[in-house]
Amino acid sequence: MVTNNTKEEAEVIKFYSENYTAKAYRISFKKSNKKIIRDKPINKIKELLIEQARERKLHPIVKKRPESDRIRQLREELANISTVRKERVFDSEPTEEEKLIIQKRVMLQQLQFQEYEKKDFYRKLDKITGLYNFLNEEEVKAALEDCNNDEEQVILNLTQQDYLPKIRRIIALKYVRPEVETYMSTEQKEAYEKLATKRKNYVKKITSEDAKTRCYTYSRLRLDDALNQLKSDDPLKAFEGWSEARIKAYKMIDANPNTYYYRFNAPGEKQRNGAWTPEERKLFFKRLDEVGADGQWGIFSMTIPGRVGYQCSNFYRHLLKSKQIVDPNYIISNDGKMHYLFGKKDGQVGTIRRHNRHPHKHKMINLEEALNSSSSSTSRHNTRKRKNKYTYDDSDSDDYLYPKDNDNSGTYRSAGTTKRTRARYEKSGNVDENPLPGFTDPITLEEVVKPAISPYGHVMGYDSWVRCLNNPDCKNKCPITKKPLTKRELVILTFENIDQYRDKIIQ
DNA sequence: TGACAACTTTACTTCGTCGA
DNA sequence: TCGACGAAGTAAAGTTGTCA
Numbered sequence: 001m002v003t004n005n006t007k008e009e010a011e012v013i014k015f016y017s018e019n020y021t022a023k024a025y026r027i028s029f030k031k032s033n034k035k036i037i038r039d040k041p042i043n044k045i046k047e048l049l050i051e052q053a054r055e056r057k058l059h060p061i062v063k064k065r066p067e068s069d070r071i072r073q074l075r076e077e078l079a080n081i082s083t084v085r086k087e088r089v090f091d092s093e094p095t096e097e098e099k100l101i102i103q104k105r106v107m108l109q110q111l112q113f114q115e116y117e118k119k120d121f122y123r124k125l126d127k128i129t130g131l132y133n134f135l136n137e138e139e140v141k142a143a144l145e146d147c148n149n150d151e152e153q154v155i156l157n158l159t160q161q162d163y164l165p166k167i168r169r170i171i172a173l174k175y176v177r178p179e180v181e182t183y184m185s186t187e188q189k190e191a192y193e194k195l196a197t198k199r200k201n202y203v204k205k206i207t208s209e210d211a212k213t214r215c216y217t218y219s220r221l222r223l224d225d226a227l228n229q230l231k232s233d234d235p236l237k238a239f240e241g242w243s244e245a246r247i248k249a250y251k252m253i254d255a256n257p258n259t260y261y262y263r264f265n266a267p268g269e270k271q272r273n274g275a276w277t278p279e280e281r282k283l284f285f286k287r288l289d290e291v292g293a294d295g296q297w298g299i300f301s302m303t304i305p306g307r308v309g310y311q312c313s314n315f316y317r318h319l320l321k322s323k324q325i326v327d328p329n330y331i332i333s334n335d336g337k338m339h340y341l342f343g344k345k346d347g348q349v350g351t352i353r354r355h356n357r358h359p360h361k362h363k364m365i366n367l368e369e370a371l372n373s374s375s376s377s378t379s380r381h382n383t384r385k386r387k388n389k390y391t392y393d394d395s396d397s398d399d400y401l402y403p404k405d406n407d408n409s410g411t412y413r414s415a416g417t418t419k420r421t422r423a424r425y426e427k428s429g430n431v432d433e434n435p436l437p438g439f440t441d442p443i444t445l446e447e448v449v450k451p452a453i454s455p456y457g458h459v460m461g462y463d464s465w466v467r468c469l470n471n472p473d474c475k476n477k478c479p480i481t482k483k484p485l486t487k488r489e490l491v492i493l494t495f496e497n498i499d500q501y502r503d504k505i506i507q
Numbered sequence: 508t509g510a511c512a513a514c515t516t517t518a519c520t521t522c523g524t525c526g527a
Numbered sequence: 528t529c530g531a532c533g534a535a536g537t538a539a540a541g542t543t544g545t546c547a
Contacts, residue, residue: 259516263535297517310534313518 124151132158136480142167258298262309266302276315280304284315436493452490456481457504465490 125140128151135143140154146167147153157163249263276284283304297309297316304312439448439459452462458480478485493501 262517308534310517314533317518 124149124154127151128154128158131155135164139164139167142170146170258309261298261301263298265306265308276307280307284312287312288316436498451493453493453501453505454478454480454485454490456483456485459493459505462490462492 121141121144124144125137128140128143129135132155135158143154143157143163144151147157249259287300287303297313299309301307301309301312307315436448436451436459439451448459448461450462451459452465453459454465456478458478491501
């Protein structure tokens with residue numbers, strides 16, 4: 001995207017805001033009914049340092065990293081290089097053979113130095129993450145660079161609430177997306193301009209007056225045209241003619257990839273149009289096997305180059321319509337149109353949604369009616385303003401985010417994501433069911449009450465996860481891996497499921 | 508706990524384009 | 528001219544937070 005640097009900088013600062021860290025500390029202390037003491041984190045660090053030293057003394061752990069082997073290997077290689085001893089070193093030029101040996105030795109020494117540097121880094125990494133186990137390697141590296149490689153200084157700085165956000169900002173700025181290069185050649189540009197002119201002059205013969213007016217007053221802005229507009233130097237013109245939905249989706253690239261990819265390809269990726277090639281079909285079915293048609297077509301399309309989410313959605317409907325695949329969630333009404341079943345409950349007839357050009361006459365039609373006659377359905381009024389929120393599951397239980405029992409589908413109950421439901425869940429007494437007693441929350445540094453695991457294997461208190469994922473600066477993004485993550489993907493650990501997840505936990 | 512508003516998501520409709 | 532298909536826009540369902 002072509003924007004000025006300030007805008008990009010603002011966009012890439014996604015991780016914890018200063019406010020968030022401060023809040024986390026506040027909440028943590030509020031919970032334990034303690035007064036906020038400014039040097040509390042330092043006291044905590046001191047305790048941890050003493051504990052760590054004691055633990056090391058009792059149970060010395062030697063972490064083996066591939067580097068140790070590599071250094072040994074390099075040392076052996078160095079020893080095996082033949083040596084040349086000259087009696088009068090400066091008398092003559094070295095022979096070719098001697099030059100090669102020197103070159104090899106220098107190279108190996110450089111490598112060895114690099115390996116030692118790595119080893120030293122890992123030593124510091126272990127020391128720092130021993131205290132701040134929620135930091136990742138990249139964050140430690142950035143912090144060390146910031147403190148002239150002084151790990152003690154890093155440890156000290158990290159006791160300041162605003163230091164981690166500062167480091168994360170530095171990292172985030174490293175990933176400023178480069179400008180999307182113009183991938184059009186001169187010939188392509190000429191052809192494109194020709195096409196654009198043709199489009200501009202194109203006047204379709206329309207019989208309806210209304211349609212004619214619409215055709216003259218606005219023309220649909222195609223994706224390639226819209227993206228080309230972004231190359232304009234004038235920021236006002238960049239989004240000219242874009243629909244609200246498109247702008248919204250475009251802004252969601254980090255916050256919500258599904259929304260973005262539903263309407264866009266990956267930045268710089270050329271859009272593919274036309275019929276699906278056999279390779280694309282193969283990719284589509286492979287993806288279908290992996291994630292299924294769960295409605296997140298944006299996410300679905302991410303692995304299919306050149307195709308956006310709605311293209312995948314349309315293609316899926318096409319496959320259904322042409323009976324190449326079968327999905328019981330869709331029905332075909334008498335008029336031959338596909339309808340997705342909403343609010344389908346076990347043993348009950350689901351409803352289908354029908355669009356109406358007249359917004360004041362919204363209707364929900366019954367499946368039976370739809371199957372019998374598509375036109376008769378319009379006579380039935382549905383004045384319900386708000387449907388039952390939780391239509392996916394009949395159960396009244398509040399096991400939010402828990403995998404369905406005996407369900408091999410891999411889906412999760414989506415009900416009960418509100419504060420209220422969570423409160424009810426907590427009230428139900430499940431909170432006491434902590435399978436990880438003594439586990440420290442990396443955010444609050446307090447013992448985790450309700451541990452939850454992400455698909456990436458990181459464990460934090462459920463409340464900490466929720467606060468991270470709700471933080472507008474890094475909404476729906478894992479604070480540790482920076483990868484997309486929603487609350488629904490979290491699994492609260494209990495005695496029932498801990499064995500299933502124990503091996504997946506990353507420490 | 509219900510009502511409601513704001514926001515998000517996505518199924519579906521409509522329209523543009525192209526080739527026969 | 529027409530049918531088929533791709534793509535954009537929008538209506539409406541779902542979600543979540545707030546307030547009384």
